[in-house]
Amino acid sequence: MKKRQWQPDVKRTAMNKQYRQRQLSHVISSMSNSNDKLSPLSPSETIKHFYICINEKNSKKLGKFIAHDCFFEDLSFPCPFQGKKEVLHFFEQLITCMGQNIQFNLGCVCERDEHAAAVNWHLEWKKKQVPFTRGCSIFELSKEGDGLLIKKAQVVIESPFKLGVLALNLLKIVTSVFDAFPEATESKVPEESLCHTTIATTVLQHIFGAMYKSISSMLRKILEFHGLLAQLHPQNIAVHFKAFQQVED
Secondary structure, eight states: OOOOOOOOOHHHHHHHHHHHHHHHHHHHHHHHHHHHTOOOOOHHHHHHHHHHHHHTTOHHHHGGGEEEEEEEEETTSSSOEESHHHHHHHHHHHHHHHTTTEEEEEEEEEEEETTEEEEEEEEEETTEEOTTOOEEEEEEEEEETTEEEEEEEEEEEOOSOOOTHHHHHHHHHHHHHHHHOGGGGSSSOOGGGHHHHHHHHHHHHHHHGGGHHHHHHHHHHHHHHHHHHHTOOHHHHHHHHHHHHHHHO
16 A cells, blocks of 8 residues: 655645735734824924934924924024024024034933923034034924924023123122112113113212223123013113213213
8 A cells, every 4th residue: 555645735835825925914014004103202302303404404394393483582682583484584594604514513402391392502513613602492392283393492502702700790780780770670660760870870980990881881781681681661771771871971
Protein backbone atom coordinates (compact mmCIF):
# COMPACT_ATOMS: atom_id res chain seq x y z
CA MET A 1 0.00 0.00 0.00
CA LYS A 2 1.48 3.34 -1.13
CA LYS A 3 1.71 6.21 1.30
CA ARG A 4 -0.32 9.24 0.35
CA GLN A 5 1.86 12.31 -0.14
CA TRP A 6 0.83 15.49 1.64
CA GLN A 7 -0.32 18.24 -0.66
CA PRO A 8 -1.01 21.80 0.50
CA ASP A 9 -4.58 22.97 0.53
CA VAL A 10 -4.33 25.64 -2.13
CA LYS A 11 -7.76 27.02 -1.41
CA ARG A 12 -7.15 27.40 2.33
CA THR A 13 -3.74 28.97 1.75
CA ALA A 14 -5.27 31.56 -0.56
CA MET A 15 -7.98 32.36 1.99
CA ASN A 16 -5.41 32.82 4.76
CA LYS A 17 -3.37 35.12 2.54
CA GLN A 18 -6.42 37.26 1.76
CA TYR A 19 -7.27 37.41 5.47
CA ARG A 20 -3.78 38.62 6.40
CA GLN A 21 -3.91 41.26 3.66
CA ARG A 22 -7.26 42.51 4.94
CA GLN A 23 -5.88 42.70 8.48
CA LEU A 24 -2.81 44.60 7.31
CA SER A 25 -4.97 47.03 5.33
CA HIS A 26 -7.13 47.58 8.41
CA VAL A 27 -4.08 48.36 10.56
CA ILE A 28 -2.65 50.78 7.99
CA SER A 29 -6.03 52.48 7.65
CA SER A 30 -6.30 52.84 11.43
CA MET A 31 -2.83 54.37 11.64
CA SER A 32 -3.69 56.80 8.85
CA ASN A 33 -6.88 57.89 10.57
CA SER A 34 -5.07 58.39 13.86
CA ASN A 35 -2.53 60.64 12.13
CA ASP A 36 -5.33 62.72 10.63
CA LYS A 37 -6.76 63.32 14.09
CA LEU A 38 -3.71 64.37 16.05
CA SER A 39 -4.25 65.78 19.51
CA PRO A 40 -4.26 69.61 19.54
CA LEU A 41 -1.03 71.42 20.35
CA SER A 42 -0.39 72.55 23.91
CA PRO A 43 0.21 76.28 24.59
CA SER A 44 3.99 75.80 24.68
CA GLU A 45 3.96 73.75 21.47
CA THR A 46 1.78 76.38 19.79
CA ILE A 47 4.26 79.13 20.67
CA LYS A 48 7.22 77.03 19.48
CA HIS A 49 5.51 76.45 16.12
CA PHE A 50 4.71 80.17 15.96
CA TYR A 51 8.40 81.10 16.19
CA ILE A 52 9.35 78.32 13.79
CA CYS A 53 7.13 80.03 11.20
CA ILE A 54 8.95 83.31 11.82
CA ASN A 55 12.36 81.67 11.43
CA GLU A 56 11.19 79.96 8.24
CA LYS A 57 9.85 83.30 6.91
CA ASN A 58 6.47 81.64 6.37
CA SER A 59 3.99 84.49 6.90
CA LYS A 60 1.12 82.51 5.38
CA LYS A 61 1.42 79.73 7.93
CA LEU A 62 2.13 82.30 10.64
CA GLY A 63 -1.31 83.82 10.13
CA LYS A 64 -2.94 80.54 11.14
CA PHE A 65 -1.73 81.07 14.72
CA ILE A 66 -3.20 84.59 15.09
CA ALA A 67 -6.78 85.21 16.22
CA HIS A 68 -8.92 87.74 14.34
CA ASP A 69 -9.25 89.92 17.47
CA CYS A 70 -5.58 89.59 18.44
CA PHE A 71 -4.09 92.32 20.65
CA PHE A 72 -0.30 92.48 20.33
CA GLU A 73 1.68 94.88 22.53
CA ASP A 74 5.39 95.35 21.94
CA LEU A 75 6.67 97.80 24.55
CA SER A 76 9.25 99.09 22.07
CA PHE A 77 6.38 100.67 20.13
CA PRO A 78 4.21 103.56 21.34
CA CYS A 79 0.94 101.84 20.42
CA PRO A 80 -0.19 98.20 20.39
CA PHE A 81 -1.25 96.37 17.24
CA GLN A 82 -4.91 95.42 17.16
CA GLY A 83 -6.59 92.87 14.93
CA LYS A 84 -5.12 90.07 12.85
CA LYS A 85 -4.38 92.35 9.90
CA GLU A 86 -2.23 94.78 11.89
CA VAL A 87 -0.45 92.04 13.84
CA LEU A 88 0.33 90.00 10.75
CA HIS A 89 1.57 93.11 8.93
CA PHE A 90 3.95 93.79 11.82
CA PHE A 91 5.39 90.27 11.64
CA GLU A 92 5.73 90.49 7.87
CA GLN A 93 7.81 93.64 8.37
CA LEU A 94 9.80 91.91 11.11
CA ILE A 95 10.53 88.93 8.85
CA THR A 96 11.69 91.28 6.09
CA CYS A 97 14.01 93.15 8.47
CA MET A 98 15.45 89.89 9.82
CA GLY A 99 16.75 88.91 6.41
CA GLN A 100 17.95 85.38 5.74
CA ASN A 101 20.47 85.01 8.57
CA ILE A 102 18.66 86.32 11.67
CA GLN A 103 16.60 83.83 13.69
CA PHE A 104 14.88 83.59 17.05
CA ASN A 105 16.53 81.25 19.55
CA LEU A 106 14.02 80.21 22.19
CA GLY A 107 14.99 79.62 25.79
CA CYS A 108 12.58 78.44 28.46
CA VAL A 109 8.94 78.07 27.43
CA CYS A 110 6.52 78.01 30.37
CA GLU A 111 2.79 77.34 30.64
CA ARG A 112 0.53 78.93 33.21
CA ASP A 113 -2.60 76.99 32.31
CA GLU A 114 -4.29 75.62 29.21
CA HIS A 115 -4.50 79.04 27.60
CA ALA A 116 -1.31 80.90 28.54
CA ALA A 117 2.41 80.60 27.86
CA ALA A 118 5.59 82.64 28.18
CA VAL A 119 8.98 82.36 26.52
CA ASN A 120 12.34 84.10 26.78
CA TRP A 121 14.41 84.41 23.62
CA HIS A 122 17.21 86.20 21.82
CA LEU A 123 18.13 86.83 18.20
CA GLU A 124 21.02 85.08 16.49
CA TRP A 125 22.91 85.86 13.29
CA LYS A 126 24.36 82.67 11.83
CA LYS A 127 24.18 81.00 15.27
CA LYS A 128 25.85 83.98 16.99
CA GLN A 129 23.87 85.95 19.55
CA VAL A 130 23.09 89.53 18.57
CA PRO A 131 23.74 92.04 21.41
CA PHE A 132 20.78 93.70 23.12
CA THR A 133 18.22 91.35 21.56
CA ARG A 134 17.12 89.40 24.60
CA GLY A 135 13.41 89.48 25.22
CA CYS A 136 10.42 87.87 26.86
CA SER A 137 6.99 87.28 25.34
CA ILE A 138 3.80 86.47 27.23
CA PHE A 139 0.89 84.96 25.32
CA GLU A 140 -2.79 84.44 26.06
CA LEU A 141 -4.41 81.89 23.79
CA SER A 142 -7.99 81.12 22.85
CA LYS A 143 -9.35 77.82 21.63
CA GLU A 144 -10.91 77.93 18.19
CA GLY A 145 -11.93 74.62 16.69
CA ASP A 146 -9.33 71.99 17.54
CA GLY A 147 -6.43 74.40 17.94
CA LEU A 148 -5.16 77.35 19.97
CA LEU A 149 -4.77 80.86 18.55
CA ILE A 150 -2.86 83.82 19.94
CA LYS A 151 -5.42 86.27 21.29
CA LYS A 152 -3.18 88.58 23.31
CA ALA A 153 0.58 89.04 23.58
CA GLN A 154 2.98 91.34 25.35
CA VAL A 155 6.67 91.60 24.42
CA VAL A 156 9.43 93.12 26.56
CA ILE A 157 12.83 93.61 24.90
CA GLU A 158 16.20 94.30 26.52
CA SER A 159 17.10 97.97 26.57
CA PRO A 160 20.43 98.95 24.97
CA PHE A 161 20.80 101.62 27.68
CA LYS A 162 22.12 100.20 30.95
CA LEU A 163 21.34 102.92 33.48
CA GLY A 164 22.40 100.86 36.49
CA VAL A 165 22.10 102.78 39.76
CA LEU A 166 20.86 105.83 37.85
CA ALA A 167 17.65 103.92 37.10
CA LEU A 168 17.04 103.55 40.84
CA ASN A 169 17.68 107.27 41.36
CA LEU A 170 15.25 108.13 38.57
CA LEU A 171 12.67 105.85 40.12
CA LYS A 172 13.16 107.62 43.43
CA ILE A 173 12.66 110.99 41.72
CA VAL A 174 9.50 109.87 39.96
CA THR A 175 8.15 108.36 43.18
CA SER A 176 8.84 111.59 45.06
CA VAL A 177 7.07 113.65 42.39
CA PHE A 178 4.04 111.36 42.41
CA ASP A 179 3.93 111.34 46.22
CA ALA A 180 4.05 115.13 46.27
CA PHE A 181 1.55 115.54 43.44
CA PRO A 182 -0.68 112.44 43.38
CA GLU A 183 -3.11 114.13 41.01
CA ALA A 184 -0.50 113.67 38.27
CA THR A 185 -1.27 109.94 38.25
CA GLU A 186 -5.02 110.35 37.94
CA SER A 187 -6.89 110.11 34.64
CA LYS A 188 -8.22 113.66 35.00
CA VAL A 189 -5.75 116.29 36.12
CA PRO A 190 -7.16 119.72 37.03
CA GLU A 191 -5.69 122.66 35.13
CA GLU A 192 -4.72 124.42 38.36
CA SER A 193 -2.12 121.73 39.00
CA LEU A 194 -0.08 123.22 36.15
CA CYS A 195 1.67 125.50 38.65
CA HIS A 196 2.63 122.45 40.74
CA THR A 197 4.28 120.87 37.71
CA THR A 198 6.24 124.08 37.06
CA ILE A 199 7.38 124.28 40.68
CA ALA A 200 8.41 120.62 40.75
CA THR A 201 10.53 120.89 37.61
CA THR A 202 12.14 124.11 38.88
CA VAL A 203 13.13 122.38 42.11
CA LEU A 204 14.65 119.46 40.19
CA GLN A 205 16.61 121.87 38.00
CA HIS A 206 17.99 123.62 41.09
CA ILE A 207 19.02 120.33 42.73
CA PHE A 208 20.78 118.73 39.77
CA GLY A 209 22.14 121.85 38.09
CA ALA A 210 24.03 121.04 34.89
CA MET A 211 22.96 117.38 35.05
CA TYR A 212 19.32 118.38 34.81
CA LYS A 213 19.28 118.39 30.99
CA SER A 214 20.10 114.68 30.64
CA ILE A 215 18.15 113.59 33.69
CA SER A 216 15.06 115.57 32.69
CA SER A 217 15.09 113.92 29.28
CA MET A 218 15.09 110.46 30.87
CA LEU A 219 12.51 111.53 33.42
CA ARG A 220 10.23 112.84 30.70
CA LYS A 221 10.41 109.48 28.90
CA ILE A 222 9.50 107.68 32.11
CA LEU A 223 6.57 110.01 32.67
CA GLU A 224 5.42 109.53 29.08
CA PHE A 225 5.61 105.77 29.48
CA HIS A 226 3.71 105.95 32.75
CA GLY A 227 1.10 108.12 31.08
CA LEU A 228 0.68 105.55 28.33
CA LEU A 229 0.16 102.72 30.78
CA ALA A 230 -2.25 104.73 32.88
CA GLN A 231 -4.10 105.80 29.72
CA LEU A 232 -4.24 109.41 30.76
CA HIS A 233 -6.06 111.94 28.63
CA PRO A 234 -3.66 113.30 25.97
CA GLN A 235 -4.76 116.90 26.43
CA ASN A 236 -4.06 116.88 30.16
CA ILE A 237 -0.68 115.24 29.66
CA ALA A 238 0.24 117.83 27.03
CA VAL A 239 -0.41 120.66 29.50
CA HIS A 240 2.06 119.21 32.01
CA PHE A 241 4.74 118.28 29.50
CA LYS A 242 4.49 121.72 27.92
CA ALA A 243 5.31 123.26 31.28
CA PHE A 244 8.10 120.74 31.73
CA GLN A 245 9.60 121.77 28.39
CA GLN A 246 9.29 125.48 29.16
CA VAL A 247 11.17 125.14 32.45
CA GLU A 248 13.86 123.02 30.78
CA ASP A 249 14.37 125.62 28.05
